[in-house]
Every structure is written in structure tokens, then in C-alpha cells.
Amino acid sequence: MRVTVALPRELGNTELSRWRALQESDPAFDNPFLSPEFTVTVGELRDVVRVAVLYDGPEIVGFFPFERHPLGIGKPVAAGLTDAQGLVHAKDLEIDVRRLIKDCGLAVYEFDHLVSGQPLLNDRHERYPSPIIDLRDGYERYTATLKEHSGKTYKTTLAKSRKLQRDAGTLRHDFAITDVGPLRTLLGWKTDQYRRTGRTDRFAHRWIVELVERLLATRSESFAGVLDMIYVDDQPVAGHFGVRTRTTLAGWFPAYDTQFAKYSPGLIHHLAMAEQAAADGIQMIDMGRGDKEYKDKLKNGELEVAEGRVATASPAAGVHWMMRVPVRKTRATVMANPILLKTADKALKTYGRLRTVVQR
Template identity: 85%
Template sequence: MSRWRALQESDPAFDNPFLSPEFTLTVGELRDLVQVAVLYDGPEIVGFFPFERHPMGIGKPVAAGLTDAQGLVHVKDLEIDARRLIKDCGLAVYEFDHLVSGQPLMGPRSERFPSPIIDLRDGYERYTAFLKDNSGKTYKSTLAKSRKLEREAGTLRHEYAVTSLEPLRTLLGWKTDQYRRTGRTDRFAHQWIVELVERLLATQTDSFAGVLDMVYAGDRPVAGHFGVRTRTTLAGWFPAYDTAFAKYSPGLIQHLAMAEKAAAAGIEVIDMGRGQKEYKDKLKTGELEVAEGRVARASAAAGVHWMMRVPVRKTRATVMANPLLLKTADKALKTYGRFRTVIQR
């Protein structure tokens, strides 16, 4: 694990907790699908390739569908044959949707997408100065709503890096409600994901930790977020809030509070992850780049995978890139979510 850590810390491109050895090891404790290929150049370890092996030789990133950074952790300027790598791993295909930039696995057909970040390297005050210049209306209205929330519901309190399970379970309950309300699949219906989050919260080291923070009005929890961090990067993962406080924009209040505490704790970047969300556009200072695509060998399994996955992926990318189509799809999902909620009741 020390070599993995050394390689990760040698390149800023790998400074993401989803690429940390602790994350892969924790998922591996819960899923037999997880494997790690160790790459050698003579006696020297030059890289680690964590992946999941699914039926028919289909390879996916560790905790596929959950993570916002994927790929190898390796020495600088590593040259490998990507198809040879997946062959040696016993895979017909390796598919990815958040591959970090500069990866040997990134082919010419990979599609690139922005991953918004909050840059805190110059401190929280410089960040708020940036917001005033670039999202002034959002920043001022969030402060005003914060004051209004405090007047109407009680003194605001923000607790950062909480380690108890009770507030985490409150947050996951909000997130489940959000998934159902918006027509999305409830990730926390899978027990292994719940247990993964709980184990990550219990992992607290200098180089890797689960980070839970909550905002309270009086004694009532209003909003929160759970993510994971390295020494200097916090990955945004599961934000949620109590819908009873929706008119106060509690998510924005929580993100600003989190940014302030994170900066004070040594966090330099909050990676909010790929995906078009209004709050990300309002809070971001810049963007990283991630890629979506696949590496495949000539095989029947790869052909079946292409027919099942690639056309769907391209259609989804088309929808995500078109604001009108995205708005229509989001509206349809929310309608489905309301219908499903009524049926369940």
C-alpha cells in the first residue's frame, strides 16, 4: 500500500480519494468482484490497476456507477498497450465513465467531459471573492437565506468531519427520498453501498478519510454531505437536505459552510464530479476533465457488450449535451418519481 500511496502522491492527476488504496480495499471487503493488477518494470512496481471483473469478462471501475475518478495509478510517462493490459487481466472489455485525464487507457474514441471543482488553494476568502465577482447574485442570496433560516428556525450550526452514524443515517434517508422523488434508482437500496459508506466514515487517517458534515438550525438537521478525501482533495459525493427547508436553498448554505471548514482543514480542491447541476455551475471555480469510453479486445463478449452498452451511452451523452432534451428527460423522471411515490403509499 505504501508504493500505491507514493505513486498517487507523486502526480496531482491522481489526487482523488477514489484512486486511493483505502477506497479499493474497502470496496473489496464488500464485493468479490474487485481485483487489482500490479504492473512491474523488472523488479520495480510501476502501477496499480484496480477494477471489477463481471461475467463474460466485462471489466468496470471499482464501485462502478458511484465513483467520479477512475483509472490506473502509475509512474509518470508510463507506456502500456491497453489491450494487452486487459487481456492479461482476463478481461474482454474495460468500460469507464470517469477516467482521469492522461490515462494510458484513454483512446482516441473516448469522450471527454468537464468535472467542476472548487479551488481553495488560496483560501476561503479568495474563493468568496471569486463568487462575488462571478456568481454575485447567488452568493448574496445564499447569505440572505442563511440569515432568514436562522431567524425562523434557530441558530445555525455547522459540524464538519462528524464521525457518528446517526447524522449519516439522517443524510442517507434524505438521499433516498431524493432518488425516489426524482425518479432515480435508490443506491442505498443496496446494502453493500450503505455498509461501504459506514466503513468509509469509520476510516480516519491523515491521507484518507470519510468526511461527513451537517448543518443544523437549532437542534434540527437541515442539510449535509458525505464525501471522501485525500490530504488535499475532497470528493463531493452524497449531498442532501430536508425538503421542509427547501425555500432557504439549504444545499448552497451547506456547500459554502463545507468549503470554509474544508479550507481551514487543509483541503485545496473540492471535486464536485462530472454532471450538469445548477448548484455546481454556481459554485465552481474551474473544471478538470474526465473521459467516458472503453477498451476492448476482439471477442464475442466485446461485441455483445458493444451492442448492449455503447448505443445507450451515446444516446445518454446526446441528451446530457442538449439543454432542452436534458430538461425534458429530468421532467419525465420527476413525474415518474411522483407516480412511484403515490403507488408505494
């Protein structure tokens, strides 16, 4: 096995075509965050992005996109934003994982959404469910499942949609639009949500805003940015921006105008998005790891992702363990305990309200 490391922009058409072929050869890799277009676009904005190209003789057998940070700390591309991470590789590939990490110039590689079936996985890594909307049997079959398992949610959402239209006007859904204006409206709602709930505002980082804008303009046969919005009487109510392969849409940035909160606009939008996505060839909407009420109400299946790290025997890896592993385990304990999670969420929202008052 031979490994070369390159900047994303240094990959030629041969390498990019091989990457797409490997990705499409295994359903486990059918996520746009594992697509070459995503890594190349992030690499245009962040100089820490690298791609390891794996060879078996003259044949390329894998691609490992990552970020290289100081002290040899490796992270997934756009770490903290992506819901699918890992190595895109040929079937039954056997590798020495620590040698790969070393060949990449890393002391440690840390991940939190590693997809299943990875050579990077071992028994020590924690596994978590990643809820999905499975549309392989069509939208009507999906809604039939909702009626069976989340009947109250489905009926209530339809009733609120009718009430919203009675109160505010005709509902319109625009799917896969390319206008940057609605995108900025959506990002404004999302920023408000981050601040209101005490979370860090991702869009305070200019590179993330530019990344989303560039992805919105990206269109290929196997990858695209997807923006969709619902309106009442031409007033934007809710929307979502994500990225897609031919058959998978990654849920990424959903948000809504809080003045319509009593109508559950997020649920109304997700049902409209699922219907149009199914009509457009999408077979799965990956909503991403995380315990959110709307995900629990809408899901009809789950994937599995892993969290952990792969490390070499080095001082940098030891320092990284002391700084990161106890924190990660504490967070996992809180997330797994409903009482602790509710308390933490309440504290964050209180902080968000106080921060908003101070800023005003």
C-alpha cells in the same frame, strides 16, 4: 512489463505504501476514489474487485483497480458511484493497453469518469468537464471569485442563511463528525431525493450502505471519510458525506431536509463546507461530472474526465458493444441538448411523484 492480479486484501504493506507514493506523485491522481483504502474497503464487500499490479523488472510501476464481471466485462471499482477512475502509475509509463486488459482476464474495460493523462485514453473517448471548487488560494479568495462571477447566487445564499436563522434558530456546522446517527439521517434524505426525482435508490443496496458506514470509520494520514452537517437550533437541515485525500475532498452524497427547501439549504451547506474544508487543508472539492444547477453556481474551475471503453478483439467485446455503446451515445446526446435534458428530467420527476403515490 509484468502484470499480476490480486484481491485487494492480498496486497501487503509494501504494495499499499507504493500505491500511496505513486498517487501522491502526480496531482492527476489526487482523488480519494483512486486511493488504496477505497479499493480495499469496496473489496471487503464485493468479490468482483481485483487489482492489477504492474512491474517493470522488480519495481512496481502501477496499480489498476477494477471489477471483473461475467463474460470478462471490466468496470471501475464501485462502478456507478465513483467520480474518478483509472490507473495509478509512474510518470511516463508506456503500456500496451489491450495487453493489460487481456492480462487482467478482461475482454473489455468500460469507464465513465476516467481521469486525465491516462494510458487508457485515446482520441475516440468522449471528454466531459468535472466542476470543482478550487480552494488553493483559500476560502476568502474563493468567495471573492463567487462575488465576481456568481454575485447574485452568493448574496442570495447569505440572505437566505440569515432568514433561516431568524425563522428557525442559530446555525451550527459540524465538520468531519464520526457519529453514524447523522449519517443515517443524511442517507434517508438522499433516498427520498432519489425516489422524488425518479432515480434509482442506491441505498436500497445494503452493500452501499455498509460501504459508506465503513468509510465513515476510516481514518489515515492520506485518506478519510468526511461527514458534515448543518443544524438550526439543533435540528439537522443539510449535509454531505464524501471521502478525502490530504488535499482533495470528493463531493459524493449531498442532501437536505425538504421542509427547509425555500432557504436553499444545499447552497448554505456547501459554502459552510468549503470554508471548513479550506481550514482543514483541503485545496479542492471535486463535485463530479454532471450538469447540476448548484455545481454551476458554486464552481470556480473544472477538471476533465473521459467516457468510453478499451476492448480486445473477442466475441464478448462485440456483444458488449452492441448492448452498451448505442445506449451510451443516446444518453450523451440527451445530456448535451438542454431541451432534451429538461424533458428527460421532467419525465423522471413525474415518474418519481407517481411512484411515491403508489408506494403510499
